[in-house]
Amino acid sequence: MSQPEDFPFQIEDIVQMLNLNIRRRMTNGVYVDCPFCGDNRGKMNVDYIKNVWRCNYCGECGGMLSLYAKLNGVNNSIAYRQICNAISNGYDISEHQIKKSKKDLKKVPQALLADNRVIHNTFSKLLTMLTLSEKHRNHLKEKRGLSDEQIKYLGYKSTPPFYNGRLLVDHLIANGCTVEGVPGFYKRNGKWTINFTSNTSGILLPVRGIDGLIHGFQIRLDMPIKNKNDVSDKEGTKYIWLSSSGKYMGTSSGSPVHFVGNPFSRTVYVTEGILKSDIAHCLMNRTFIAIPGANNTAKLDLLFAILAQNGTQLIIEAHDMDKYRNEQIEKGASKIFLISKKYGMECRRLIWNPNYKGIDDWQLALRQKQNMKKGENTNINVQQSSNQVKQCYRIYQLALDTGTVDFAFGGIKMLHKAGYEQPPADLYQLVYDGVLSCDNGDEKNKRLKQIFEKYQDELPDEYLGRSISPSDILELYDEEKREYYYVDKSGFYPVKFLPMLAKALNQSRK
Ligand SMILES: [Zn+2]
Structure with a gap:
């Protein structure tokens, strides 16, 4: 195959030809919706200079021919022929447009990434010159459970007002700091500045390597970037890198991996997200690695090699609990497993109470519960045994040891969205059959709530399931009738359910 320069077309022609939805335009290329995993947040980067593409969500990537070839299920030479045919049959590749944009692209020189120590x-x-606003501090303390000392130790600061950028940079240079080749810095009108804008204000999160050095920054945005045309209920982009890629003498962040904790730890946890890993590290006192996306595992190879040498024996994958309904996260998790194995380390998956999505949410909830218990000890529980009756119940949960389920831990809406009118009993297993003591006058809803609360976090030995969460089925029964309820965040929905299709009580605790 000849080099892309010799081709009668460019990767941007293929983007146009395939009608990919462009979400953002950069100087070097575009971000489009990924046609492979169906992501509609523009996670696929198409590099117009290098003629390559990569989806940061599902990990699919390749050269310009493979973009067409993979989508159409043909090999590269057939792809080449078909693209040439399309062009000769009148598909307009607008010659002048390519030349123009090519010329524009090459006009923007980028700085080479500086040495780790320089960065x-x-x-x-830069951090010593910034402060943390009261609003940000309150968020970190009240919503995330961090203490002042922990915030100081992690080095979090607020981004400066954008108009201060140049002043800050002048000050850095006057202090002998190098800014060329440092992500985020670039030249405008002949002077160095930094890429803080009014749209990127938020909390500046230092990203550190296993060497303890700061390799970059992520910004937790005050105002998530939401696409106007996006009809989905997604929250938008909450985290971005500090980067000056595509700007004059700018430098890309390089999406570094974050490490927090002990570089010689026997056990190391891997999760997605800088802030999440920092919080989990502080709450659990364990060592964490944060990767930029669940499928973004490329940089783990080098890090795992170092860890294995340092004596790490166990890697624990701690991705959000929606991994049980998301094939892409599942794919990323199996990569972590493979890289661990490559360096002779064991790899396990951590699961927790599915009512909490992230490991940090779960740990924070556990801590709040403990604090509440301390305060409750003086309350003596007086049993009012006036009119007690027995309520029989069963609990069914999704059997997830064989793969993902579209609506796992999701509410009734997600069940319907996944295409089910009623919960598919064959995907479930019976995990418990028990009896509840309750007041005769208690409504169904109160009984269901009691059952729900009985199985949260501290699970009795004889109970074989997980903490009760959305997508579980609760059955209330007596000799005459059986009633089934789908657990949702907002309550319990009566559903039809065929228990004979569900798997029997599983003896191995998941
Ligand atoms: Zn994708």
Whole structure:
């Protein structure tokens, strides 16, 4: 095959030809919706200079021919022929447009990434010049459970007002810091500045390597970037990198991997998201790695090699609990498993109470519960045994050891969205059959709530399931009738359910 330069078309022609939905335009290319995994947040980067593409969500990637070839299920030479045919049959590749954009692209020189120590030095100095706003501090303390000391230790600061950028940079340079080749810095009108804008205000999160050096920053945005045309209920982009890629003498963040904790730890946890891993580290006192996306595992190879040498024996995958309904996260998790194995380390998956999505949410809830218990000890529970009756019940949960389920831990809406009018009993297993003591006058809803609360986090030994969560089925029964309820965040929905299709009580606790 000849080099892309010799081709009568460019990757942007293929983007046009395939009618990919462009979400953002960069100087070097575009971000489009991924036609492979169906992501509609523009996670696929198409590089117009290198003629390559990669989806940061599902991990699919390749050269310009493979973009067409993979989508159409043909090999590269057939792809080449078909694209040429399309062009000769009148598909307009608008010659002048390519030349123009090519010329524009090449006009923007990028700086080479500086040495790790240089980057660290500049970023450390920058942090000393910034403060953390009261609003951000309150969020971190009240919503995320961090203490003042922990915030200080993690080095979180607020992004400066955008108009201060140039002043800050002048000050850095006056202090002997190098800014060329440091992500985020670039030249405008002949002077160095930094890429803080009014749209990127938020909490600046230092991203550190296993060497303890700051390799970059992520910004937790005050105002998530939401696409106007996006009809889905997704929250939008909450985290971005500090980067100056595509700007004059700019530098890309390089999406570094974050490490927090002990570099010689026997056990290391892997999760997605810088802030999440920092919080989980503080609450659990364990060592964490944060990767930029569940499928973004490329940089783990080098890090795992170092860890294995340092004596790490166990890697624990701690991705959000929606991994049980998301094939892409599942795919990323199996990569973590393979890389661990490659370096002779064991890899396990961590599961927790599915009512909490992230490991940090779960740990925070556990801590709040403990604090509440301490306060409750003086309350003596007086049993009012006036009119007690027995209520028989069963609990069914999705059997997830064989793969993902579209609506796992999701509410009734998600069940319907997944295409089910009623919960498909064959995907469930019976995990418990028990009896509840309750007041005769208690309504069904109160009884269901009691059952729900009985199985949260501290699970009795004889109970073989997980904490009760959305997508579970609760059955209330007596000699005459059986009633089934689908657990949702907002309550319990009566459903039809065929228990004979569900798997029998599983003896191995999941
Ligand atoms: Zn994708």
